[in-house]
Every structure is written in C-alpha cells, then in structure tokens.
Amino acid sequence: MNEIFDLIDDVIRRVDLYKTQELDAEKRRRLDKKVPDGFSNNKMLRISAYVIAYSQNANSDRVRRVLDSGYFDNAFLNFNVEIVGQLNPCDIADTYWEKIKDIYQVHKLFYIVFLARKINRMSRPLSEIFLNSDIPKESLMIKI
Incomplete structure (x- = not known):
C-alpha cells in the first residue's frame, strides 16, 4: 500500500515541478466553488x-x-x-x-x-x- 502512496507523491512532485500559474489559478477556481442557491x-x-x-x-x-x-x-x-x-x-x-x-x-x-x-x-x-x-x-x- 505504501508503494501506491509513494507513486502518488512522485506524481505530485512532478506536477509541482512543471506546473504553471494557470494550473494554480484553475486549482483555486475549483476549490472556491460553492453549491449555488436554487439547486433545482x-x-x-x-x-x-x-x-x-x-x-x-x-x-x-x-x-x-x-x-x-x-x-x-x-x-x-x-x-x-x-x-x-x-x-x-x-x-x-x-x-x-x-x-x-x-x-x-x-x-x-x-x-x-x-x-x-x-x-x-x-x-x-x-x-x-x-x-x-x-x-x-x-x-x-x-x-x-
């Protein structure tokens, strides 16, 4: 099981190494989403x-x-x-x-x-x- 987590950590490190400002902005945009009123x-x-x-x-x-x-x-x-x-x-x-x-x-x-x-x-x-x-x-x- 630790091998899987190590692989995931490696992927995260690689993404962090090559990420752009656009990726950070998109991540913030997605994390800031809230459930809208009138969710019909x-x-x-x-x-x-x-x-x-x-x-x-x-x-x-x-x-x-x-x-x-x-x-x-x-x-x-x-x-x-x-x-x-x-x-x-x-x-x-x-x-x-x-x-x-x-x-x-x-x-x-x-x-x-x-x-x-x-x-x-x-x-x-x-x-x-x-x-x-x-x-x-x-x-x-x-x-x-």
Whole structure:
C-alpha cells in the first residue's frame, strides 16, 4: 500500500515541478466553488446533460462549441425536467442532430431523456438528496 502512496507523491512532485500559474489559478477556481442557491431538479438535469455530452471520448472543444451555440439547450427545452421526461429522443435526433452531432453519440439523447424520467419518478427532489448527503458540498458544484 505504501508503494501506491509513494507513486502518488512522485506524481505530485512532478506536477509541482512543471506546473504553471494557470494550473494554480484553475486549482483555486475549483476549490472556491460553492453549491449555488436554487439547486433545482432542472439545474441538476442540465448539469448531468452537459456531463453526458462530454462523455465517451467526445472532443471537448467540439462539445463546448455545441453547448455554447444554444442548440443543445433548445433541443432539451432548457432542461425543464417535466417536459424533457415526455420527449421522444428520436424526435430530438430528427430535429437537432445535425446541429449537436459533435457530442459524438446519438444515444446520449436517450440517456438525458431517461434521466429526466427517473428524476420525475423520485419521491424527493434530486437536489435535496444530494444536499442532505455526506458528499462535501464543494464537490456538487460544476460550473456550466
């Protein structure tokens, strides 16, 4: 077990040796994040959908352009959980895929709709479950 910790310490030393001011700034930015007020199910769906968009080896720059374009938010009606849960992922693909295809996998549309349906069936808001858990609150914030 000590070997693993020694290897981790070596990685940290190497990073410290080559780190830049930008890395320090990014580290500070991430550590300063706090859970936002009004952490609703709609916000949870949006955050999760963005994470899904970046998943499965999608090109980060291309995904960022898609997300910045607004087409992704439009495709999911600005992430209103009740409405998204009623959507048909095939209809989203038919209407928006050419504009959002840089998220890399069309089945991600299904995952997002399926997640909205799951959130709708929960007895308590998803945000309440996270906020009342033992997860450190700083870990819950993802800036989008």
